[in-house]
Amino acid sequence: MKKWNLVIDVDLCNNCANCQLATMDEYARNDFPGYSDRAPDSGAPWIQIERIDRGQGTHVDVTYVPQMCNHCDAAPCGAGRDPAVQKRSDGIVLLVPELARGRTDLVEKCPYGAIHWNEQARVPQLWNFDAHLLDAGWQQPRCAHACPTGAMAAHRCSDEEMTALALQEKLQPVSGTLDTRPRVYYKNLFRRTSRFIAATLVGERHGVLECLKGVQVKLILGTSTVQEAVTDCFGDFKFDRLPAHDEVYGLLAELDGFHSLSISAALQQSGLNLGELKLQCTHA
Ligand code: SF4
Numbered sequence: 142m143k144k145w146n147l148v149i150d151v152d153l154c155n156n157c158a159n160c161q162l163a164t165m166d167e168y169a170r171n172d173f174p175g176y177s178d179r180a181p182d183s184g185a186p187w188i189q190i191e192r193i194d195r196g197q198g199t200h201v202d203v204t205y206v207p208q209m210c211n212h213c214d215a216a217p218c219g220a221g222r223d224p225a226v227q228k229r230s231d232g233i234v235l236l237v238p239e240l241a242r243g244r245t246d247l248v249e250k251c252p253y254g255a256i257h258w259n260e261q262a263r264v265p266q267l268w269n270f271d272a273h274l275l276d277a278g279w280q281q282p283r284c285a286h287a288c289p290t291g292a293m294a295a296h297r298c299s300d301e302e303m304t305a306l307a308l309q310e311k312l313q314p315v316s317g318t319l320d321t322r323p324r325v326y327y328k329n330l331f332r333r334t335s336r337f338i339a340a341t342l343v344g345e346r347h348g349v350l351e352c353l354k355g356v357q358v359k360l361i362l363g364t365s366t367v368q369e370a371v372t373d374c375f376g377d378f379k380f381d382r383l384p385a386h387d388e389v390y391g392l393l394a395e396l397d398g399f400h401s402l403s404i405s406a407a408l409q410q411s412g413l414n415l416g417e418l419k420l421q422c423t424h425a
């Protein structure tokens with residue numbers, strides 16, 4: 142049985158909001174009997190884009206994580222158990238308007254906040270994967286179709302094929318703690334869940350500063366080297382994908398002709414910029 146899944150690569154998302162707008166456009170003033178009532182005139186916030194900032198100053202990265210109904214296979218909202226929340230054989234979750242009308246309680250049942258109350262129609266609603274379009278032969282929902290960077294893509298495949306793809310591409314669900322078996326997967330989610338340490342290495346030779354390219358830098362925890370990096374042409378380096386808990390690391394930078402540099406860094410936030418680190422020339 143082939144089922145629908147959505148993969149979102151957060152590395153490619155630039156927060157253009159086309160996915161949001163395309164979905165709003167699809168449901169504004171449009172009823173789709175058997176699938177969904179029209180969205181509120183004020184717009185349907187069924188796709189939300191979370192922004193995550195890491196780092197400071199010259200070493201910052203910003204990540205955008207579009208979020209919507211995950212079409213969970215073990216759905217706390219009652220999909221497949223509550224007649225108002227239909228779980229289709231192709232994996233898609235639908236809120237049946239006729240049965241869900243007046244059911245404000247459903248809004249609270251989704252731990253992802255993906256069920257929205259439409260006061261105008263007095264009905265709870267969610268992003269339903271644009272099931273009416275897929276049933277009409279579309280290969281992608283409006284959001285993926287409108288995405289200019291290819292950050293979103295729907296995959297219709299067996300669960301076994303999806304599990305293999307998730308392993309191969311290192312895909313993750315949006316939550317590391319909720320075990321609801323989502324059908325929306327994320328790539329490069331480490332940008333949201335992990336920490337980094339970054340800095341810029343400069344060399345001082347006879348009072349003159351220069352960017353140091355090609356310096357080997359080691360990140361040390363206890364007595365083990367946990368990562369190695371090489372500075373780029375600006376002298377920048379970055380250790381990413383570090384666990385999201387407080388830790389004190391050691392950094393060691395070595396380059397022929399310069400004294401080695403060894404410092405410790407207390408990582409207590411999502412991104413730590415150590416600023417400019419100076420290596421002194423041995424002949425200075
Ligand atoms: S359309 Fe694509 S790039 Fe734009 S916000 Fe949505 S996922 Fe990100």
Ligand code: SF4
Nearest residue numbers: 210211213216218251
């Ligand atoms: S994301 Fe929420 S509304 Fe969607 S299937 Fe999962 S529990 Fe239900």
